[in-house]
Amino acid sequence: MKLAFITGITGQDGSYLAELLIEKGYKVYGIVRRTSLLYSYSRLDHIRDKIHLEYGDMSDGSSLTNYITSIINNNDNFEVFEIYNLAAQSHVQISFEIPEYTSLIDGIGTLKLLESIRTFKKDIQDKIRFYQAGTSEMYGAVLETPQKETTPFNPQSPYACAKVYSHFLVKNYREGYGMFTCNGILFNHESPRRGANFVTMKIVNGVKKIVEQEKENINDYILTLGNIDSKRDWGHSKDYVYGMWLMLQQDKPDDYVLATGHTYSVREFIEKSFSMKGFEIEWNGEGINEVGIDKRTQRILVKIDEKYFRPCEVDLLLGDATKAETDLGWERKYDLDKLIVDMFD
Numbered sequence: 001m002k003l004a005f006i007t008g009i010t011g012q013d014g015s016y017l018a019e020l021l022i023e024k025g026y027k028v029y030g031i032v033r034r035t036s037l038l039y040s041y042s043r044l045d046h047i048r049d050k051i052h053l054e055y056g057d058m059s060d061g062s063s064l065t066n067y068i069t070s071i072i073n074n075n076d077n078f079e080v081f082e083i084y085n086l087a088a089q090s091h092v093q094i095s096f097e098i099p100e101y102t103s104l105i106d107g108i109g110t111l112k113l114l115e116s117i118r119t120f121k122k123d124i125q126d127k128i129r130f131y132q133a134g135t136s137e138m139y140g141a142v143l144e145t146p147q148k149e150t151t152p153f154n155p156q157s158p159y160a161c162a163k164v165y166s167h168f169l170v171k172n173y174r175e176g177y178g179m180f181t182c183n184g185i186l187f188n189h190e191s192p193r194r195g196a197n198f199v200t201m202k203i204v205n206g207v208k209k210i211v212e213q214e215k216e217n218i219n220d221y222i223l224t225l226g227n228i229d230s231k232r233d234w235g236h237s238k239d240y241v242y243g244m245w246l247m248l249q250q251d252k253p254d255d256y257v258l259a260t261g262h263t264y265s266v267r268e269f270i271e272k273s274f275s276m277k278g279f280e281i282e283w284n285g286e287g288i289n290e291v292g293i294d295k296r297t298q299r300i301l302v303k304i305d306e307k308y309f310r311p312c313e314v315d316l317l318l319g320d321a322t323k324a325e326t327d328l329g330w331e332r333k334y335d336l337d338k339l340i341v342d343m344f345d
């Protein structure tokens, strides 16, 4: 019997990972917060009867330990127990507004999980494998391009600092206690289940709204964004959760970058998204006065608001996933165009 416990199961990646593990025959457990939004649960509606959910929170260490212990006690003779730590306050800009909370959940939360695994006897511990949801944000103001496993970290936000802390804890527990712990270093990945306040989903929803409004002869909506010149390496969440699973199937634990090896600016993402719906965008003006105009009607469709600028920005992310491709046999099914089409559909 294979067991899996996913923190962050109500999130974008958690929901896809749960689907994958069910398909592979795992018994899947997860925690949900008392305060989880209804829309998060809706990501799990279609598999709700196939997973086991309990209330829990990354700030509450004893509940995590109790839950992990009860999963182990209720499943005698399990073959392997995979723990995927995906829970996080995952929004970079919001981490500047709630830095303490972000550090508690994204940093100390990881410590609580690792410590609870460490309390088990060696025979049980040897059957537990741990995945940590690390991020390309840890590279921050990048010191090398493309970024790979050996590239030094240079984090630029409380979110990224907390994730760096978790990354090194995971390495410490692997090296110090011989635990099977892996760090994924995942570049941006999106999907139709992406949260609405991340830039790709905000753009896709904005374009959809403009298309809908045109049908009704209304034209008061303008898509309002921050820095549109940063560049990201965007993949699809489905491809990335498969990579997480592969990391835990290896003989030895290690750290791996997952990325597409292509980078695009937010501006290019906007242009591509509008063009898929028949709009050609022309840019006028500079800085916060820049606007994106519909070439056909000369109507303003995009504008800039500095409230979306961050105190520190990550200008360029571009990953090199050679190690994951070579050692794990990881492959992607989606490129950027296919991803955007999926998000629209």
Ligand code: NAP
Residues within 6 Å of the ligand: 007, 008, 009, 010, 011, 012, 013, 014, 031, 032, 033, 035, 036, 037, 040, 041, 056, 057, 058, 059, 085, 086, 087, 088, 089, 090, 091, 105, 133, 134, 135, 136, 185, 186, 187, 188, 189, 190, 195
């Ligand atoms: P997401 O959609 O924001 O999901 C975050 C999950 O964490 C949700 O299930 C959320 O629960 C849960 N959570 C938040 N605070 C919690 C707390 N205090 N206790 C328990 N659960 C809590 O994020 P995602 O895009 O799926 O990303 C998954 C993980 O990968 C995150 O750790 C993220 O930092 C990391 N990551 C993401 C990317 C990316 O591009 N997507 C790239 C690299 C790394 P609610 O539903 O209750 O809010």
Ligand code: GDD
Residues within 6 Å of the ligand: 090, 091, 092, 093, 134, 135, 136, 137, 186, 187, 188, 189, 197, 198, 199, 200, 202, 224, 225, 226, 227, 228, 230, 231, 232, 266, 308, 309, 310, 313, 314, 317
């Ligand atoms: N969210 C958002 N909203 N971002 C905007 C906006 C806006 O209105 N306008 C411009 N941007 C820019 C941001 O400044 C950033 O440079 C880029 O769009 C991407 O922002 P997000 O989509 O919020 O993602 P992120 O790159 O900051 O973080 C995501 O990827 C990380 C992996 O690199 C998150 O999923 C993190 O959790 C993840 O670790």
